Amino acid sequence: MTKNKQISSHRISSEDVDQLKDISGVNVYACYQCGNCSSACPAVEFMDIPPHQVIRMVQLGFIDELVKSETPWICAACITCTVKCPRGVDIARVMEGLRQLVLRSDFEHGNLCDIDEKLRKKLPQIALIGNFRKTIL
Amino acid sequence: MQLSYYPGCTLKTDAKNFEKSALAVLEHLGVSVDELADWYCCGVCFSQTRDNLMQQIAPVRTLVKAKESGNRQLLALCTMCYNTLKRSIEFIKDDAEKMETIHQFMDLETTQFYGNEVDVVDILTLIKQIGLEKLKNSIVKTDAGLKIASYYGCMLLRPKEIAIDSPDDPVIMEEILASAGCENVYFPFRTECCGSYQIVNEPEIVKDRTRKIVGSAVKNGADLMVMLCPLCYFNLDEIQQDIQKEDKSFQTIPVLYITQLLALLMGLKPDIHDFSLHSIDPRPVLKMKGLL
Numbered sequence: 001m002t003k004n005k006q007i008s009s010h011r012i013s014s015e016d017v018d019q020l021k022d023i024s025g026v027n028v029y030a031c032y033q034c035g036n037c038s039s040a041c042p043a044v045e046f047m048d049i050p051p052h053q054v055i056r057m058v059q060l061g062f063i064d065e066l067v068k069s070e071t072p073w074i075c076a077a078c079i080t081c082t083v084k085c086p087r088g089v090d091i092a093r094v095m096e097g098l099r100q101l102v103l104r105s106d107f108e109h110g111n112l113c114d115i116d117e118k119l120r121k122k123l124p125q126i127a128l129i130g131n132f133r134k135t136i137l
Numbered sequence: 138m139q140l141s142y143y144p145g146c147t148l149k150t151d152a153k154n155f156e157k158s159a160l161a162v163l164e165h166l167g168v169s170v171d172e173l174a175d176w177y178c179c180g181v182c183f184s185q186t187r188d189n190l191m192q193q194i195a196p197v198r199t200l201v202k203a204k205e206s207g208n209r210q211l212l213a214l215c216t217m218c219y220n221t222l223k224r225s226i227e228f229i230k231d232d233a234e235k236m237e238t239i240h241q242f243m244d245l246e247t248t249q250f251y252g253n254e255v256d257v258v259d260i261l262t263l264i265k266q267i268g269l270e271k272l273k274n275s276i277v278k279t280d281a282g283l284k285i286a287s288y289y290g291c292m293l294l295r296p297k298e299i300a301i302d303s304p305d306d307p308v309i310m311e312e313i314l315a316s317a318g319c320e321n322v323y324f325p326f327r328t329e330c331c332g333s334y335q336i337v338n339e340p341e342i343v344k345d346r347t348r349k350i351v352g353s354a355v356k357n358g359a360d361l362m363v364m365l366c367p368l369c370y371f372n373l374d375e376i377q378q379d380i381q382k383e384d385k386s387f388q389t390i391p392v393l394y395i396t397q398l399l400a401l402l403m404g405l406k407p408d409i410h411d412f413s414l415h416s417i418d419p420r421p422v423l424k425m426k427g428l429l
Contacts, residue, residue, distance in 0.1 A: 025188075043330070043335075046339070046341070046345075076330060076333040076334065076342070077185065078333065079295035080291070083296065083304050096184075119340070122371075122375065124368060125147050127336050127368055128334075129180075130217070130334030135338055
């Protein structure tokens with residue numbers, strides 16, 4: 001977690017936290033940081049912030065830092081974290097909420113021509129459509 | 138047994154071999170399916186947002202068509218379609234307010250849909266419904282001696298609400314293959330994500346996943362890997378070649394849709410397979426085992 005950011009009551013009660021809750025419907029305060037999600041995540045080694053720390057940062061209101069991080073864009077919504085959580089926290093929905101915070105304010109987030117042509121011609125439709133619904137290029 | 142069938146986009150293009158083999162297997166088992174007369178993209182990835190009903194319109198429109206078809210069951214072969222349609226039902230059923238809002242955005246659909254009139258079914262569950270004994274009796278190549286690694290991926294197992302079997306330790310594919318006379322190879326990566334649509338933006342993740350999943354299946358002695366998801370299929374079949382170009386020591390394994398294997402074991406016409414769609418050619422192994 002970013003060291004020079006202070007925890008404050010102002011940050012914890014920010015509008016961003018409320019908006020994320022509205023989108024995802026997840027109660028992140030149920031999380032007690034066991035780390036099961038991060039140990040089960042198949043893509044954790046590509047992330048800059050592991051899933052259990054993402055949840056901790058949401059609890060503390062560090063939404064700005066999270067939407068700028070790589071993690072939500074590495075998550076492929078395989079839902080393994082959610083299945084493994086002993087507290088019923090739907091971590092995959094929190095990741096989606098973080099992506100949506102960005103995608104809803106940036107409508108120009110996909111251009112087919114930016115994908116390597118050789119790969120583009122081979123890809124099945126479900127890869128392209130899935131990608132455009134979940135990520136930015 | 139009569140049921141409706143929703144193919145989805147990829148089964149009409151990159152995964153033609155899946156559609157053809159699955160329909161041939163079902164026909165052989167005495168099940169006829171009616172493809173919906175009109176269907177739409179399901180949206181591929183289920184919208185995990187709670188507040189955006191717009192993203193439910195695509196799957197709901199197809200579910201309305203399924204209700205109008207008069208059949209209770211709707212077969213979705215593509216696992217991403219299965220996941221999206223089934224989760225959409227879970228999201229809207231018993232919630233009249235959500236359904237009313239969604240109906241207000243649908244002009245062409247006049248049939249009221251409440252969420253509990255259609256059962257979305259995958260082909261593994263359907264084969265079990267038809268009966269494993271019947272499947273066993275339909276197999277003609279009983280002495281192939283194939284060692285099969287069954288790869289489940291995510292979409293049939295997660296989240297729990299729509300899982301066709303235990304999300305942690307599923308056995309349905311192994312049960313089906315055991316009835317078909319195959320030897321099952323259990324490998325630890327069989328329920329792990331292949332990287333999914335990240336193949337577009339982050340192909341390194343998919344390469345890493347493919348290396349681990351395929352490596353694990355090979356290490357456990359499998360002759361072939363079978364699966365159901367067209368995206369897993371692309372990632373695990375196509376990307377093996379890319380890995381091998383970079384690392385000559387990487388051992389590849391042919392990948393088949395489970396229905397292709399069943400069709401071969403049933404001795405159905407081999408022209409349904411279109412092996413040109415495969416990146417790792419399965420024909421040498423199949424010939425060696427007497428299936429071609």
